[in-house]
Amino acid sequence: MILLHIDSSADTADDSVSRRLTDLFATTWRARDGSAEHRHRDLCADPVPVLTPAYxxxxxxxxxxGFVPPAKVPALIENAAEEREWDLTLPLITELLAADTVLLGVPMYNFAVPAALKAWIDRVTFPGAYTDADTGENLLRDTRVVVLMARGGGYGPGTPRESFDFQTPYLTAYFGDLGVAPENLHLVATELTLAGLLPHLAGHEDLAADSFAQACAAVTALAAT
Ligand SMILES: Cc1cc2nc3c(=O)[nH]c(=O)nc-3n(C[C@H](O)[C@H](O)[C@H](O)COP(=O)(O)O)c2cc1C
Structure with missing residues (x-):
């Protein structure tokens, strides 16, 4: 079993709440099966370059x-710039295809996902890469995706900023369209992470602690199954 663990917070492990959650998942998951493989990609320490015209x-x-499997893409490359783009892209595709579980740490930046994660998404979503060229079947249908989100504010049902959460609908649509089965996609959010810092969130510290405790419980349960 292979766990592909991707972090996208610009903060280091000491400060980042999403990194604490992905670490909890990875630690729990590894404890289940000592022979399992854990691959960690830190999109902040090792950013994925944005796309160029050659891509x-x-x-x-x-x-x-039509459906060109990654193995046949090199035959369509016409110049050095395209070769460079493909060299940057193929390892990400291979890594995603090899994973049984993809674990994503996703802070909310300006109501959406960090640019570091969007750069990975744009590059790894290469045409035809996730379709079996012989059968037309999607190659990610059995891949499990666990998304652990952290937000400074609150966006839960019934809150004034509920409609400002562009992470949940975006990531649900993206992974669904990529071919991940709905039952294999799990999104967990911890909210109000800035409650102890921002004056307008003062008094919400207990709610923040509850939200984090619930997220930890959900993460532990997901990692254990
Ligand atoms: C560039 C930036 C933009 C942010 N934008 C938002 C936002 O739109 N809404 C929000 O609730 N929190 C926002 N925050 C706060 C983060 O979501 C919060 O600190 C969260 O815990 C970040 O995840 P991390 O702890 O894993 O780094 C922002 C933080 C940064 C650094």
Missing amino acids: TALGRRVERE
Whole structure:
């Protein structure tokens, strides 16, 4: 079993709440099966480069050909810039395809996901990479995706800023469209992480502690099954 653990917080492990949650998941998950493989990708320490025109040109050429498996993409590369883009992209695709479980730590930045994670999403979502060229079946249908989100404020049902949560609908739509089965996609949020810091959140410290405790319980349960 392979766990692909991806963090995207700009904060270090000491300060980041999403990193604490992904660490809890990974530690619990490893304790279950000592032979399991844990791969960690830190998108802040090791950023994925944003796309260039060579990536999009290669992607269009691949799309014109229909379902081209990654192994056949090199035959469609026309220049050094496209080769460089493919060299940056293929390892990410291979890593995602190999994972049984993908664990994502996702802070809320400006109501959405960090640019570091969006850069990974844009690059790894290469045309045809997740479709079996022979059968047309999606190669991620059995992959489990666990998304652990951290937000400074509160966005729960009935709160004034409920509609400002663009993380949950975006990541649900993205992974669903990528082919991850709905029953294999799990999103957990811890909220009010800035309650002890921001004056307008003063008095919400207990709610923040409850939210974190509930998230930890959900993470432990997900990692143990
Ligand atoms: C650049 C930036 C933008 C942020 N934008 C929001 C936001 O839109 N809404 C919010 O509730 N918190 C926001 N926050 C606060 C973070 O979501 C919060 O600190 C969270 O705990 C970050 O995750 P981390 O602890 O794993 O780094 C922002 C923080 C940063 C650094």
